[in-house]
Amino acid sequence: MAGFGDPHTQPVDAAGLRLGIVGSRWHNDLVDHMVERAKAAAEACGVTDVVVARVAGSVELPVVAQAMAKRFDAVVALGVVIKGETQHFEYVCDAVTSGLTRVALDEQTPVAHGVLTVQSLGQARDRAGLEDSIEDKGWQSTVAVLDAALAIREIEKS
Structure with missing residues (x-):
């Protein structure tokens, strides 16, 4: 974590928007x-139409995010990838990041990258929005993606 530049994400008025949330089942306790937290953020922003889907791992997040991006105003992808002793970490992180970015651009729908890519379980716990966490990526990712969806709506009005 950089430790600086945090915008201290506050709820936005996103009433009427539809939100898709897709989460992986790896590190289920944290992703749950x-x-x-993503659902709580959506509620705080006035979003009542929220659909949650779960997939096996983080690599599967982009394809489900794409299906959701076709139906929803915004999508949040949540997962945890912890570095191990092989190159697999880099491949998974690259595939997820590239995939989610591609979905957002191809579908012209904001997709939040709420996948924790960390060196240790402790770092993941610090970012998962637990009571003693220093960050809350489920909440932050959701508010950020709803804010982006609102910005797109404003652009489309002009």
């Missing part, structure tokens, strides 16, 4: 909590 992140999904709950």
Whole structure:
């Protein structure tokens, strides 16, 4: 974590928007909590139409995010990837990041990258929005993606 530049994300008025949340099942205890925090953020922003889907791992997130991006105003992808002893970490992180970015651009729908890519379980816990966490990526990712969806709506009005 950089430790600086945090915009201290506050809820936005996103009433009427539809939100898709897709989370991986790897590190289920952390992702479950992140999904709950994403749902809480959506509620705080006035979003009542929220659909949650779960997939096996983070590599599967982009394809489900794409299906959601066709139906929803915004999508949040949540997962945890912890570096191990092989190159697999780099491949997964690159595939997820490239995939989610491609979905957002191809579908012209904001897609939040709420996938924790960390060196240790402790770093993941610090970012998962637990009671003793220093960050809350489920909440932050959701508010950010709803804010982006609102910005697109404003642009489309002009």
